[in-house]
Amino acid sequence: MTAVRASAITAAAxxxxxxxxxxxxAINSYNATxxxxxxxxxxxxxxxxxxxxxxxxxxxxxxxSGTMVDADTFLTAAHCTTDWPDDVRFYVSLDQDVQAGLDAxxxxxxxxxxxQARDVAVxxxxxxxxDYPGPASDPHDIAVVQLPAAQVKSRWSFxxxxxxxxxxxxxxxxxxLNSTDWFVAxxxxxxxxxxxxxxxxxxxxxxxxxxxTFDALNDAWLRLxxxxxxxxxxxxxxDSGGPNFAVVGGRNVLAATTIxxxxxxxxxxxxxxxxxxxxxxxxxxFVKLP
Numbered sequence: 001m002t003a004v005r006a007s008a009i010t011a012a013a014x015x016x017x018x019x020x021x022x023x024x025x026a027i028n029s030y031n032a033t034x035x036x037x038x039x040x041x042x043x044x045x046x047x048x049x050x051x052x053x054x055x056x057x058x059x060x061x062x063x064x065s066g067t068m069v070d071a072d073t074f075l076t077a078a079h080c081t082t083d084w085p086d087d088v089r090f091y092v093s094l095d096q097d098v099q100a101g102l103d104a105x106x107x108x109x110x111x112x113x114x115x116q117a118r119d120v121a122v123x124x125x126x127x128x129x130x131d132y133p134g135p136a137s138d139p140h141d142i143a144v145v146q147l148p149a150a151q152v153k154s155r156w157s158f159x160x161x162x163x164x165x166x167x168x169x170x171x172x173x174x175x176x177l178n179s180t181d182w183f184v185a186x187x188x189x190x191x192x193x194x195x196x197x198x199x200x201x202x203x204x205x206x207x208x209x210x211x212x213t214f215d216a217l218n219d220a221w222l223r224l225x226x227x228x229x230x231x232x233x234x235x236x237x238x239d240s241g242g243p244n245f246a247v248v249g250g251r252n253v254l255a256a257t258t259i260x261x262x263x264x265x266x267x268x269x270x271x272x273x274x275x276x277x278x279x280x281x282x283x284x285x286f287v288k289l290p
Contacts, residue, residue, distance in 0.1 A: 031233040032210035035185050036096045039158035040068045041207055041243055043098040043187045044076050044145065045091040045121045047113045048084060057087060060113035062098045062205055065186035065242030067161045067254055070287045072149035074124065075161075076241030077257055077272070078132035081143040089114075090145050091121030094156040098187060099205025122151045129282050138220040141259050141272055142279055143241075144286050161243060161254040163283070164275040165290050169217060169246075169255060177214040177246075182224055184235050184269060185209040186242030186258060204238045212244070212269060220276055222256045224269045236265035244271045 035041065044064040047057035066076035074092045081090065095101050101120035109115035117123070124147040129140040169177060189204035210233020212224040224244060226234020235242065235258045246255040256271035273279060280289055 030228045031231055032208050034096070035207045035209035038185050038207060038209060039094060039156060040161045041185045042066055042068060042074060042092050042094040043121075043205070043207075044074070044080055044241065045093055045098065045102075045117050046084065046088055047091070047117050048088040050085075057089065057113045060102065060116050062093070062102065062187060062238070064238065064240045065188065065258070066092070066145070067243040067257075068094070068152075068158055069144075069163060069254070069283075070160045072147045072152065073286045074145040074147060075243075075254075075257065075283075076143050076145065077259055078128045078139075078141045078143040079259075080241045081126040081128045081145070082132065089117070089123060090126050091117045091123045092145055092147055092152075093121035094152075094158060095120055097206045102205075122147050122155065124148070127286070137218075138276075138278055139259075139272075140278065140282070142257065142282055144283070146286065161245075162251060163287070163290055164246075164253050164255055166275060166277070166280060168248075168253070168275045169222065169273060170275070174214070174217055177217060177222075180214060181247040182212045182214060182244065182255070183209050183247075184212050184224070184226075184233070184239070184242065184244045184258065184271075186235060186239030188236045188238030188240075188242070189265075210234055215268065220273055220278070221259075222271045222273055224271060225267070226261075226265075226269050227267060234265060234267075235261060235269045244269065 043062040045062050047060045050059045064080035066074045069075045105116035105119035124145040126145050128143040132140040134140040215225045216223040226232045239258045242258045244256045245252040256273050259272050260270045
């Protein structure tokens with residue numbers, strides 16, 4: 001699975017997203033499976049102007065992944081909600097196949113991206129970390145989309161993800177993290193394929209999951225291995241903002257969000273820790289923290 005679906009975004013927005021997070025994309029094709037049971041994991045959908053007439057949007061697409069952390073709060077990455085045209089509007093969909101939904105909506109509402117977005121998603125308000133982008137040691141690459149809870153509840157049934165306790169991964173340490181089961185989920189594209197026109201990243205728009213393994217712990221980051229010979233899958237373009245779960249005591253804990261990795265999406269998923277003081281301070285106004 002991969003993180004950012006570059007072909008879905010305007011050139012300017014695409015350049016900004018990829019510069020900030022290369023490559024957060026879709027779940028890899030190897031060792032990955034569909035994830036219909038991960039109903040708390042969703043896709044960030046955007047509408048925006050692409051023809052110089054901001055009166056009406058003329059583009060719509062899913063652009064990133066994310067996770068519901070309570071009844072009305074969708075957690076994603078800051079680079080997914082910044083560097084857009086002024087008229088951008090954000091929506092969240094918890095459908096398993098968002099791309100198929102958008103394709104069908106385009107036939108029902110030709111030339112009306114706003115109606116297409118409403119068919120598959122619920123509109124919300126993005127709240128981006130005010131200090132993004134920060135230094136490489138902690139870029140503050142975190143955002144939420146606040147949603148009307150009643151509308152979300154009327155369309156989807158889900159249990160919000162469990163957030164980690166303060167410094168949970170630091171206290172567990174590398175040895176404990178190494179013995180923990182991990183998996184990544186999201187809507188991103190697949191690993192790079194070579195063709196006549198160069199590398200492409202096929203797929204995307206369908207919620208997938210794949211196992212990953214612990215590699216390293218930093219102050220703001222976790223690094224997770226997604227190498228195929230070890231039985232791993234991993235994240236790619238369009239998976240940005242999506243969840244990386246640690247299985248602790250038999251429960252899935254939302255450890256971190258996908259931010260970046262290696263360009264062809266084969267080796268490492270670099271993910272933003274949610275147990276740090278900075279991440280918890282940002283989240284505290286929006287969700288009750290454990």
